[in-house]
Amino acid sequence: MDNLQIAQIRSFSRAVTRRVGALDESYLRRGRPLGEARLLFEIGPEGAGLGALRSRLGLDSGYLSRMLRSLEAQGLVSVEKLDGDARSRRAMLTEKGRAEHAAYDALSDELANSILEPLSAVARDRLVAAMADVERLLAAASITVGEEAADTEEARQCLAQYFDELAERFEEGFDPGKGNTATGDDFIPPQGSFVIARLDGNPVGCGALRLIDSETAEIKRMWVAPSARGLGVASRMLRKLEAIAASFGAKTVCLDTNRSLKEAQSLYRREGYAEIARFNDNPYADHWFSKRL
Amino acid sequence: MDNLQIAQIRSFSRAVTRRVGALDESYLRRGRPLGEARLLFEIGPEGAGLGALRSRLGLDSGYLSRMLRSLEAQGLVSVEKLDGDARSRRAMLTEKGRAEHAAYDALSDELANSILEPLSAVARDRLVAAMADVERLLAAASITVGEEAADTEEARQCLAQYFDELAERFEEGFDPGKGNTATGDDFIPPQGSFVIARLDGNPVGCGALRLIDSETAEIKRMWVAPSARGLGVASRMLRKLEAIAASFGAKTVCLDTNRSLKEAQSLYRREGYAEIARFNDNPYADHWFSKRL
DNA sequence: CAAAATACCTGACTAAAGTCAGGCGATGGA
């Protein structure tokens, strides 16, 4: 890896924690411990389930409970049973709590403003654009691609979104039942596999693999959520699937695609796939590709 | 101020502390309190004076002392009298301390690497460039411009660098004694003023003002350190000096500049100065400007 | 040369952050 790049990341991290992080910590407590301030902020005007709070802030359940008690004592928060499940509870801001939350919100705005204020209009635009870039690319870097079961609720949701998109983009429309020879069972090891790409735990893409014969694997169901496109998710999933195929003993990977999916075609070419003759009778396929592993 | 810009800054700050800051804090402690880890890292292979450590880490003197005692007990640090002044001391890493420091260093690299690793080469370049931009512009935003005494050591250093640069850039060379009618005394209120731009406490620019008559102020000695150019420091100093001039009752501000200082000329025009006829006998001046306040 | 200032140290604190074991009342699958 490039040492200059690493040095830049380290220097960035120092600079940002010093200039942004430090302010956050000192200004945004309003005379209250940082933990409580963060909790109050995280509950937000809509309230939040205790479990969600615990995972978002990384708190021990006892610790959270005690802080909630303290915020309740200050009259800022009320904790109520709400959901169907009477074990789980939900923290809500009281009137006073909402006012406090608004104060934090205003302080955050002020803080952001204090960064923009000394800059010229050109510099502001540039800073904001660079921040958006960093944020987007850091998110991309935190996306994970992993093998998962194909029959979970989340996998089904990915596939549903995938099919919806095909129906919208194919000139001829799309009916999942028609020409869709592969069933979910095909994507279970050792005759196949399924990968999901996740950003902060939420699925943002999927891809599937099945063995056609002992030496040939087919890639199917490649999909990336619109919000995560342009971040290299597809090629990461593709490489993951290829590695899995290789581990199954496959020597060749093949796939088909529709003429309207131009990005997909250029992705496959970029990743070393060559166009070949029709190898299946998928009515929606217009192009067929393969790659030797 | 633009709400979208503020929202972007807030979102950036959240994203970065979550993705970079959080890792920093949890990974970089190696089973030791964060304070000690930071201290060890800050001492570095070359060692550091205690005063410097205290100010860089923002520590209470007692707190620092206690942490040093703890690091000494762990055999990582030795504290020695070194300088001429026997009151001040210097913390040095022992052999074991250097090994520990190297481990932190490697961890930091690894952390940075883990951000780069999932990205494509194009995305990496883009991330690194955006980070450099953000860092640079955040630094620019933290530059302060304030009125200060013109006879301090730091003011003198700014002026010395300014004169050195003039000597280098003027085709005809530069002799500070020649045609330099203004003395330091002219830059003391209420007949004049002196501003210094600072980045993290270190001077990165200066500018001076003196009243020629009760309604006219002259701006002189405008200088920005090469490292801080292109960040809008000069125009901030200029505006500050104009505001001071106005507070002194001046209705007009004027200044002169040499033909080789092209950026200065375009700055003055951009800030609303119009070129006028020669108003002084400065042998180094080729252009004269003025602006009504 | 005495007095003030400097640079660091020590002891005695407080508050915040974080951990652990156990407990209680739902809940849901065998």
Add this chain to the structure above:
DNA sequence: TCCATCGCCTGACTTTAGTCAGGTATTTTG
């Protein structure tokens, strides 16, 4: 219907972080 599990709570901690009031040499200054 039983019982393991879940979601939360309580009490009893430990560790970190941070502050404050002196105290001791050493240096600087009037």
